[in-house]
Amino acid sequence: MTAIKYELIKTCKQTGARLGRVTTPHGSFETPVFMPVGTLATVKTMAPEELKDLGANIILSNTYHLWLRPGEDIVEEAGGLHQFMNWDGSILTDSGGFQVFSLSDMRKIEEEGVHFRNHLSGEKLFLSPEGAMQIQNSLGSDIMMAFDECPPYPATYDYMKSSVERTSRWAERCLEAHQKPEQQGLFGIVQGGEYEELRKQSAQDLLSLDFPGYAIGGLSVGEPKDVMNRVLEFTTPLLPNEKPRYLMGVGSPDSLVDGAIRGVDMFDCVLPTRIARNGTCMTSNGRLVVRNAKYARDFTPLDENCDCYTCRNYTKAYIRHLIKTNETLGIRLTTYHNLYFLVKLMSDVREAIREDRLGDFRDHF
Numbered sequence: 001m002t003a004i005k006y007e008l009i010k011t012c013k014q015t016g017a018r019l020g021r022v023t024t025p026h027g028s029f030e031t032p033v034f035m036p037v038g039t040l041a042t043v044k045t046m047a048p049e050e051l052k053d054l055g056a057n058i059i060l061s062n063t064y065h066l067w068l069r070p071g072e073d074i075v076e077e078a079g080g081l082h083q084f085m086n087w088d089g090s091i092l093t094d095s096g097g098f099q100v101f102s103l104s105d106m107r108k109i110e111e112e113g114v115h116f117r118n119h120l121s122g123e124k125l126f127l128s129p130e131g132a133m134q135i136q137n138s139l140g141s142d143i144m145m146a147f148d149e150c151p152p153y154p155a156t157y158d159y160m161k162s163s164v165e166r167t168s169r170w171a172e173r174c175l176e177a178h179q180k181p182e183q184q185g186l187f188g189i190v191q192g193g194e195y196e197e198l199r200k201q202s203a204q205d206l207l208s209l210d211f212p213g214y215a216i217g218g219l220s221v222g223e224p225k226d227v228m229n230r231v232l233e234f235t236t237p238l239l240p241n242e243k244p245r246y247l248m249g250v251g252s253p254d255s256l257v258d259g260a261i262r263g264v265d266m267f268d269c270v271l272p273t274r275i276a277r278n279g280t281c282m283t284s285n286g287r288l289v290v291r292n293a294k295y296a297r298d299f300t301p302l303d304e305n306c307d308c309y310t311c312r313n314y315t316k317a318y319i320r321h322l323i324k325t326n327e328t329l330g331i332r333l334t335t336y337h338n339l340y341f342l343v344k345l346m347s348d349v350r351e352a353i354r355e356d357r358l359g360d361f362r363d364h365f
């Protein structure tokens with residue numbers, strides 16, 4: 001009995017994009033899906049009811065951050081992450097690997113794991129595949145991620161090859177250390193950078209371990225967009241049809257559509273919530289910086305084509321005023337709008353797949 005089920009509903013005849021359904025112990029949702037990021041067990045400024053209201057069924061939380069604060073033992077004592085934060089939908093946790101590699105400059109990678117310093121206190125820490133599993137088991141997320149190395153872009157072929165091999169050995173250790181496979185599904189992460197041969201090797205290694213889902217890691221780390229699309233083109237066909245595919249850290253509107261076209265089912269990114277906090281909004285006409293002076297007397301919504309709570313009730317002039325005066329309602333309204341925008345975009349993408357017209361949708365986007 002596995003914790004995660006995937007059903008492929010339909011493939012778009014025009015593009016090959018997949019319409020599917022993922023079921024976790026906390027409900028089910030259609031894919032392609034965008035997952036809002038709640039780093040510290042909160043999607044910044046949003047109450048769980050608001051996330052539900054804007055259409056989110058699954059959110060992501062960060063193992064590394066929760067390990068440091070408040071500590072996974074406290075979350076476990078509260079009854080797990082769902083209980084702790086009052087979210088009854090699905091939760092995916094990352095492995096902590098990405099933060100160890102991106103936040104910490106004092107790190108040393110060994111076969112056993114990674115030594116590094118806490119980015120807040122400077123304290124020496126160590127994270128291993130077994131540690132990452134123990135923390136995620138305590139958090140109780142529905143989907144856990146294997147502990148991998150996420151090398152920077154660009155990396156040499158030789159470095160990437162040894163990294164891919166280590167990530168495969170770590171994946172095997174993760175599978176062995178995972179204590180609750182009936183309640184939490186563990187995804188493997190395909191690495192290999194821009195090298196087709198290494199992506200093949202990585203996929204082969206991980207598929208032999210039979211994870212309930214697979215992520216594509218090591219993208220959206222500074223490579224040009226055409227490199228990402230090319231890597232997706234040769235990587236998604238390596239993954240099994242009957243399991244979900246998750247592209248980590250991708251969240252610009254055009255990348256979501258490009259990823260779906262190339263067979264990706266799940267996405268996450270801090271982009272919509274991060275830019276919302278400095279007053280930048282995603283709209284059907286591109287990015288809009290509502291702080292700008294030209295909106296001081298603009299009494300129209302952020303996006304004329306959006307029917308979210310923010311756009312139905314508030315004007316650019318008002319939101320600009322709130323953000324300029326550091327009123328917290330301002331960033332709540334922009335956060336709500338940006339998340340709604342991406343969740344709605346994915347719902348439009350699913351509709352286009354259902355009707356075999358995602359290619360046309362992309363051309364008009």
Ligand SMILES: [Zn+2]
Nearest residue numbers: 306308311337
């Ligand atoms: Zn809106």
